Amino acid sequence: MSKPKYYITTAIAYTSGKPHIGNSYEIVLADSIARFKRQEGYDVFFQTGTDEHGQKIELKAEEAGVTPKEFVDNVSTTIKGLWDLMDTSYDKFIRTTDEDHEKQVQKIFKKLYDKGDIYKGAYEGMYCTPCESFWTESQLVDGKCPDCGREVKPAKEEAYFFKMSKYADRLIQYINEHPEFIQPVSRKNEMMNNFLLPGLQDLCVSRTSFKWGIPVDFDSRHVVYVWLDALTNYITGIGYDCNGGSTDQFKALWPADLHLIGKDIIRFHTIYWPIFLMALDLPLPKQVFGHPWLLQGDGKMSKSKGNVIYADDLVTFFGVDAVRYFVLHEMPFENDGVISWELMVERMNSDLANTLGNLVNRTISMSNKYFNGIVTDKGAAEAVDDDLKTVVTGTKAKVQGKMKDLKVADALTEIFVLFKRCNKYIDETEPWVLAKDEAKQDRLATVLYNLVDCIMTGASLIEPYMPATANKIAEQLNTTLREFDDLEKSGLYPQGNKVTEKPEILFARLDAKEVLEKAEALFAERKAEADKAAGITETVEEEINIEAKPEIEYGDFDKLQFQVGEIISCEEVKKSKKLLCSQVKVGSQMKQIVSGIKQHYSAEEMVGKKVMVLVNLKPATLAGIVSEGMLLCAEDAEGNLALVTPEKSMPAGAEIC
């Protein structure tokens, strides 16, 4: 009888830079599920990889002064290295720059075009010429470009569209009939209420504004929209061919059992991807799980602050399995989890060092001390043994129940209940007391046998989450991990087997203060590097060229009235992500001015600043608030804003001419 298959994927990682710990979490989560399914007896295929096209990468490569391909080769290698470091057992690492993937994407695009699901139309939107970007009405900030704040104008661009609306009803029906399809369910409501029920718009699936993508082979000015490119990795990676030449592997594996993705890209996986599949007459994946994020507790991670935590940093501090344990354990099913150095140390010490590591260590020590490491059940059972065995052999079913619902953190907790029960058993039986009594030697042997036997069950159960630790324990107890079916049995440890003489400490206890100091030192170093890099880029990139405007007369300039204004008070405009509303003193006048600079200045730090104000601008209403002028800012290439202020102290109202 052949094994049932289980095809699991992660999202492919976008190669715009090295992923931080929050992004590396997904691969570990997927790996624990894949390993668990293998343990359960499934023929698992686990695919991951990198998503390597798009405008952002084209820009990043240009900044770095390399070709896009060189850039993504580099990042993809880094990512693969991280996945390997984390001991993940993927079967395939696909790259969207793989030749067979690119060819298949072109064929799929052509096929959908021939079928009429993709049609040529015009993308209409608001266009910002300096930024070379299209924006939708809803993205605009006060009717202006959200990046640079400048005027936008309606424009058209030739583009290919996908007829999403054609399949919307079928998708709604599918989602309603398969309540398990979108996990967690709260996400299902978001998709339904925001997109499907109001009516799905057709999706623009080609771009002409950049080149770094898969070309549309019958219309070379266009490249394929990155999501159509990226999503299809799930089928091209296992040998799909839209012209009927799919591999046996594809036929065996598709549809996928689980797409594991971050909650930010649920829309693409539960709306666009299923519809693309419908158009290709392929069955839909069985489940899409949008996991939450692991966030840093003490403020947001940012490169310039130098406090970004990468998986390899944590591994240096704590070791691979401790990091795996931490991210899996701290991540609830639905809400975001928090990561901090203190929490890491706490988990490490209490769960890994105290409960698990010490259990293994004390058990091996006693075996050596009392029986020279030989473990034998002398049959001297007592009533307490039964409760221990019930808890231990019952853990498998509990873990299985949690894993069925993808509650990985809860599954781990169940396994630690087992280890805690073992520690309690030692206190109940008091082996050191037995050791002093000649008549109790058989009982002592049985107690230690039970412990070793139960630890092996626990070690086998924990393999999907901490594979190296599981194997280390087996090695120290001089045996191998158990088959899944044997995990509800006891008494399987080989009689008379000899455990290691010198148990290695599995997890060393750490001092929180020391770790914090080291982490701060690391961050300080990173910040210095970032500052240095920023300094260099500033001198190198000092020139910013913007589109030249036509020459003007002095009279045109003279129409504009600029004055120094002092910001007396300032508050955030609620319901707006970008706006601040300032009361500005200009001479004896007070003006209320609304500016889109919330992301660059806090309301508090605005107060007291002397700024350059365009005072005779016709008042406008922004987000329901009247604005009687404009604060002038300088903008760099990344869209960072800096208020323009007089170089020497000037009174409010001073004319700028």
Next chain:
RNA sequence: GGCGAAGUAGCUCAGUUGGCUAGAGCACACGGUUCAUACCCGUGGUGUCGAGGGUUCGAAUCCCCCCUUCGCUACCA
């Protein structure tokens, strides 16, 4: 603005269809123990269950309203 979620011990969270003195882990305090990585085992306290109102014999759990926080709100990946 629209849709949705959440607010329970110092911290992270459980609390199924309303029912006995509201729970777990960590942290804290005390006690026990010594095989072990100053570890393990036991005991314990604290909670206006976001605020207010209502239904009910009885509500953290249902209804109303308010406050706070968070998520999603489509062509950046």
